[in-house]
Amino acid sequence: MQIPKQATLLRIFVGEDDRHDGRPLYEAIVMKAREAGLAGATAWRGGMGFGHSSRLRTMKIMRLSEDLPVIIEIVDARDKIDAFLPALEAMMTGGLVTLDTVEVLRYGKDAD
Amino acid sequence: MPEIVAGLLWIALGGALGGPARYFVSGLVGRRFGETFPWGTMAANVTGCLLMGALAATVSFNGMALSSPGWQIAGIGFLGSYTTVSSFSRETLALARDGQSAGAGWNIVLSFGLCLAAVALGYAAANGILS
Numbered sequence: 592m593q594i595p596k597q598a599t600l601l602r603i604f605v606g607e608d609d610r611h612d613g614r615p616l617y618e619a620i621v622m623k624a625r626e627a628g629l630a631g632a633t634a635w636r637g638g639m640g641f642g643h644s645s646r647l648r649t650m651k652i653m654r655l656s657e658d659l660p661v662i663i664e665i666v667d668a669r670d671k672i673d674a675f676l677p678a679l680e681a682m683m684t685g686g687l688v689t690l691d692t693v694e695v696l697r698y699g700k701d702a703d
Numbered sequence: 704m705p706e707i708v709a710g711l712l713w714i715a716l717g718g719a720l721g722g723p724a725r726y727f728v729s730g731l732v733g734r735r736f737g738e739t740f741p742w743g744t745m746a747a748n749v750t751g752c753l754l755m756g757a758l759a760a761t762v763s764f765n766g767m768a769l770s771s772p773g774w775q776i777a778g779i780g781f782l783g784s785y786t787t788v789s790s791f792s793r794e795t796l797a798l799a800r801d802g803q804s805a806g807a808g809w810n811i812v813l814s815f816g817l818c819l820a821a822v823a824l825g826y827a828a829a830n831g832i833l834s
Contacts, residue, residue, distance in 0.1 A: 651739065652733055652738065655733055
């Protein structure tokens with residue numbers, strides 16, 4: 592699989608406690624991205640943040656460390672990302688989704 | 704044997720109430736004042752110490768045995784799970800690890816200072832009311 596040099600970065604901000612069909616939403620999104628044959632996906636947890644509710648979540652204060660932010664990043668060709676968006680939309684109940692244009696320098700071990 | 708079982712049940716009952724009470728108090732205070740400093744945990748510990756002082760004075764004034772259900776529910780069970788040294792320690796560590804050594808120091812000094820003052824105040828107040 593190859594990613595064009597001019598690719599799209601799909602970034603999805605959710606909460607650690609968000610669920611989809613009984614499993615963590617971030618996990619469901621990554622699995623769905625793989626099912627859709629996208630080039631890759633990475634989910635990582637944020638140490639602090641707030642969103643639509645303005646409720647602060649932070650690892651530093653135990654009581655406020657619930658539902659920490661989780662960001663899923665997927666880089667692929669624009670058309671493949673676009674094709675994935677309806678499936679993503681069906682899973683999201685809140686959160687934030689952004690698109691960026693990025694330049695891919697390398698993908699996979701045989702990138703050159 | 705039945706006395707031990709009864710005692711454990713009273714402690715379990717108090718513990719079952721104390722944990723949620725702390726969760727409520729530390730959440731309320733944490734959201735309002737303590738988003739970057741652990742005021743929520745401190746509020747739970749200081750109020751717990753105030754109650755512990757008052758309870759200790761009441762128990763000693765009434766000549767209650769420390770094996771009495773009242774002490775087991777309130778002193779061991781409720782205040783045992785309402786107050787938290789582990790959260791205090793973990794949050795102090797989190798401050799220190801973030802390089803906020805002044806914050807970590809203040810958390811230690813204020814927690815111990817206010818907790819000791821609260822337990823003494825609770826004891827003196829309850830003693831004054833009872834006698």
